Amino acid sequence: CSSLFHLGHPERAFRALSQWRSSWLSREGVFAVVTIGVACLYVIFWLTEGQRSAALGMLLAAFSMITVWATAMIYGSLKTIARWYHPLTPWVYVSLSICGGLVAVVAWEQVMSGSPAFVELTTGILVLALIVKVIWWRRAGQSGSGSTPESATGLGAMGQVDLLMSPHTEENWLQHEMGFVVARKHAQRLSQIAVVLAFILPLLALWSGISWAILLIPLVHFLGIMIERWLFFAEAKHVVTLFYGDRH
Structure with missing residues (x-):
């Protein structure tokens, strides 16, 4: 999550996530964390059950697209550019x-x-x-x-x-x-x-x-x-x- 780890003080990442109501950078971080979590669940299910979950796969794809959209809006929302x-x-x-x-x-x-x-x-x-x-x-x-x-x-x-x-x-x-x-x-x-x-x-x-x-x-x-x-x-x-x- 570049929106978190590029910070001068990564230990304060939770503060970056807390601004999701007004900041697309914060929303990107939130959605990225959720996406990684869903990806982990997908892999765990695959390894334990021996098959892939279509539901988790669709959820992962959806959150991936939402994360990309949030990344794009970091730039697309700048009226100054x-x-x-x-x-x-x-x-x-x-x-x-x-x-x-x-x-x-x-x-x-x-x-x-x-x-x-x-x-x-x-x-x-x-x-x-x-x-x-x-x-x-x-x-x-x-x-x-x-x-x-x-x-x-x-x-x-x-x-x-x-x-x-x-x-x-x-x-x-x-x-x-x-x-x-x-x-x-x-x-x-x-x-x-x-x-x-x-x-x-x-x-x-x-x-x-x-x-x-x-x-x-x-x-x-x-x-x-x-x-x-x-x-x-x-x-x-x-x-x-x-x-x-x-x-x-």
Whole structure:
């Protein structure tokens, strides 16, 4: 549970969990703990009874999706970052998480039985996730944050407010973490690479019938998702960057 163990004082994790009424980070921690508990029950039942429980399996899947949704809303609820504050953000997280699980199952079944399983389902989810992600790329953050230097200073009635000089002489943490600069052409190229690795190549390998290609699907998909995740954070701009003259 990253929302707990990344704390400066992990022994105070219970305090992080106690804020579930107002914090998505806290809700993520609560749901993650519950999910791990259900997973343990599932394994215990499997080992003691010699069979898997469908009810516990469905419950585990449900709590896993809820946990992913809570993780997504940590970012999707931030009005100060327009690119994340979009209704499709949690759906991107959920669809990509399902894709990751399915491609792992496909490769596992290829190893265990010599043929992939859930080919049609995996294909459908990969295509759906790709569509959701492309729409998100095109629409997220296009409306802007709603804040401008004019609204921040209250001087909009006098005309456009421009930055006369930098607030300080050297770059600081805010500029690196809240306003990372990535060239548009580089972002477009990386997004294309992410699509090819995370979706196109897995789909081609899935229907190729080639064993080694199917076994490589999880690795290739993972590499694509890592690029997609990097772009998710690199392209986000916090409204604090308006202070440095960056209009968005």
